Amino acid sequence: MAKEVYRFSAGERFVHWCHGVAFLLLLFTGLGVLVTVFQPAMNIFGGIQVTRNIHRVVAVLFTLGMIAGFIGKGVGARQMRRWFKDVINFRNDDLAHAKNFGIEFFGGHKPFPPQGKFNGGEKLNSMFTILGTLCIVISGYIMWLAPSGPSLLLQWAYPIHAACALFMTALLIAHLYLGILHPDSNQALKGIFTGWVPAKFAYEHYEKWYNEEAKETIKG
Amino acid sequence: MARKMVFIDTSLCTGCKACSVACKAWNDLPAEKTQRISSYQTQADFTPNTWTYVRFREEYKDNKMRFNMLKLQCFHCADPACMKACSSNAIYKTETGYTLVDKEKCIGCGYCVANCPWGVPKIDEATNKMSKCTGCIDRVESGIKPACAQTCQPGAIHFGDRDEIMPQAQARVAELQLTNPKAHLYGDNLMGGTTYVYLLQDRPDAYGLPLNPTTPISLTLWKDIVHPLGGIAIGASAAAITVGVIVNFVRGNYANRAKIIAESHDEGGK
Ligand code: HEM
Ligand code: SF4
Ligand code: SF4
Ligand code: SF4
Numbered sequence: 423m424a425k426e427v428y429r430f431s432a433g434e435r436f437v438h439w440c441h442g443v444a445f446l447l448l449l450f451t452g453l454g455v456l457v458t459v460f461q462p463a464m465n466i467f468g469g470i471q472v473t474r475n476i477h478r479v480v481a482v483l484f485t486l487g488m489i490a491g492f493i494g495k496g497v498g499a500r501q502m503r504r505w506f507k508d509v510i511n512f513r514n515d516d517l518a519h520a521k522n523f524g525i526e527f528f529g530g531h532k533p534f535p536p537q538g539k540f541n542g543g544e545k546l547n548s549m550f551t552i553l554g555t556l557c558i559v560i561s562g563y564i565m566w567l568a569p570s571g572p573s574l575l576l577q578w579a580y581p582i583h584a585a586c587a588l589f590m591t592a593l594l595i596a597h598l599y600l601g602i603l604h605p606d607s608n609q610a611l612k613g614i615f616t617g618w619v620p621a622k623f624a625y626e627h628y629e630k631w632y633n634e635e636a637k638e639t640i641k642g
Numbered sequence: 643m644a645r646k647m648v649f650i651d652t653s654l655c656t657g658c659k660a661c662s663v664a665c666k667a668w669n670d671l672p673a674e675k676t677q678r679i680s681s682y683q684t685q686a687d688f689t690p691n692t693w694t695y696v697r698f699r700e701e702y703k704d705n706k707m708r709f710n711m712l713k714l715q716c717f718h719c720a721d722p723a724c725m726k727a728c729s730s731n732a733i734y735k736t737e738t739g740y741t742l743v744d745k746e747k748c749i750g751c752g753y754c755v756a757n758c759p760w761g762v763p764k765i766d767e768a769t770n771k772m773s774k775c776t777g778c779i780d781r782v783e784s785g786i787k788p789a790c791a792q793t794c795q796p797g798a799i800h801f802g803d804r805d806e807i808m809p810q811a812q813a814r815v816a817e818l819q820l821t822n823p824k825a826h827l828y829g830d831n832l833m834g835g836t837t838y839v840y841l842l843q844d845r846p847d848a849y850g851l852p853l854n855p856t857t858p859i860s861l862t863l864w865k866d867i868v869h870p871l872g873g874i875a876i877g878a879s880a881a882a883i884t885v886g887v888i889v890n891f892v893r894g895n896y897a898n899r900a901k902i903i904a905e906s907h908d909e910g911g912k
Binding site for chain 1: 729730731749750751752753755756757758759760761764765770858860861863864867868869871872873875876878879880882883885886887889890893895896898899902903905906907908909910911
């Protein structure tokens with residue numbers, strides 16, 4: 423008897439993977455410009471000029487995909503807006519979870535107050551990602567489209583773009599670990615593919631959300 | 643080879659624009675349609691095929707007009723911002739004091755364009771390569787004057803070893819200062835000391851030149867702080883997850899996984 427509850431709608435899963443795949447492609451093609459020794463690797467896609475163009479094409483698709491995910495009355499879009507509102511609302515209970523996060527990260531456990539649909543650690547990750555994505559997108563379009571020449575706008579876009587790319591990559595490494603390698607938290611992985619997560623796992627990690635919403639969707 | 647210097651004495655310049663023609667002839671650069679910009683100026687800015695042009699500013703004083711004329715080209719900074727900005731290590735310095743671009747390595751990203759305090763480099767859209775004054779490196783390293791200096795009739799462009807030209811430039815400023823206290827050198831203490839140094843007869847802004855050209859702070863932040871710190875953050879994150887896997891393993895959390903997963907599929911609740 424494998425009991426599961428419904429966590430992510432198709433729309434949320436679409437935006438997550440749109441973001442993830444685009445991020446990796448943009449990172450790979452961006453590193454060809456940032457790291458000189460990495461430039462030969464760009465031959466996989468046909469050389470540095472080709473990857474510079476891929477960076478731009480993927481950037482546009484990435485931006486449109488993100489925006490589309492939030493627009494409209496569909497379940498997915500409503501859930502995306504709910505996620506946004508949830509994660510920017512950071513309370514004491516979230517802080518209490520985030521404080522214990524280091525222990526969980528290394529495989530220990532210390533009780534934390536019941537969490538909503540997104541726990542304190544996830545909220546922090548989400549907020550960094552929202553801020554970083556906004557900054558990298560805006561600076562990226564400036565680097566691409568601003569009139570060429572020595573302007574402050576262009577000059578400041580460079581360090582911002584690079585900082586977002588590198589620090590979000592550091593964050594992504596920890597995110598991949600928790601989703602794939604971490605023996606406990608990786609049970610969430612199924613959720614972002616199929617939408618369903620193990621029931622007791624959901625209860626233990628998001629007690630408030632489980633009792634208020636998820637319980638009703640239980641199957642199996 | 644000794645460090646070279648080019649001294650441009652604006653008090654001798656007649657604004658004839660022969661330098662810009664000579665530059666095109668020697669460097670095989672196609673002519674471009676000119677237009678009247680203001681006063682006698684016919685080229686607005688550098689282009690991939692225009693590496694030097696004369697800027698004209700009219701100054702009125704006591705009912706008299708004076709042209710502030712300036713032959714512009716790359717300054718060949720000793721500590722060039724373009725080189726620091728370059729994504730591809732395509733820009734390098736020669737022992738003789740010139741800043742050159744290796745077209746093989748250049749990818750046309752334009753980072754140099756945005757960071758040169760004088761807006762010198764331009765990207766040739768057709769070839770995707772940066773293009774600017776080479777200082778006539780082929781000539782100067784064979785001991786011949788650069789084309790623009792060679793052609794200058796009134797002798798406003800002096801070329802030679804820095805040790806020889808600098809005292810001449812200083813003597814000329816001292817001479818002019820007797821009648822014009824505003825006369826001064828521009829470039830000798832900018833950007834680490836430029837290879838092209840000007841004698842100006844008024845404040846730099848009267849010539850449309852920046853007063854304090856410097857390496858942008860954003861460029862230092864980007865290359866000296868963001869890049870290394872970002873690399874450290876990625877390394878630290880990778881190290882943390884490696885430790886995470888090891889600690890989880892030692893604690894037996896992986897061995898326990900079947901049990902964890904089985905139990906987690908129970909119904910939630912106490
Ligand atoms: C969505 C909008 C984005 C746009 C419009 C954009 C645009 C650009 C542009 C124009 C450049 C300059 C290099 C060139 O001319 O080829 C660049 C560099 C770069 N991009 Fe993006 N980009 C975007 C998103 C991203 C994302 C999400 C990442 C990260 C993973 C990324 C990583 C990089 C990196 C690492 C560089 C090199 C930076 C450096 O040299 O310091 N970009 N981007
Ligand atoms: S003037 Fe500009 S292009 Fe020339 S060396 Fe200096 S920074 Fe580079
Ligand atoms: S355009 Fe060429 S020379 Fe200029 S920064 Fe980019 S790679 Fe370097
Ligand atoms: S030094 Fe040579 S390349 Fe530079 S402006 Fe003079 S003629 Fe042109």
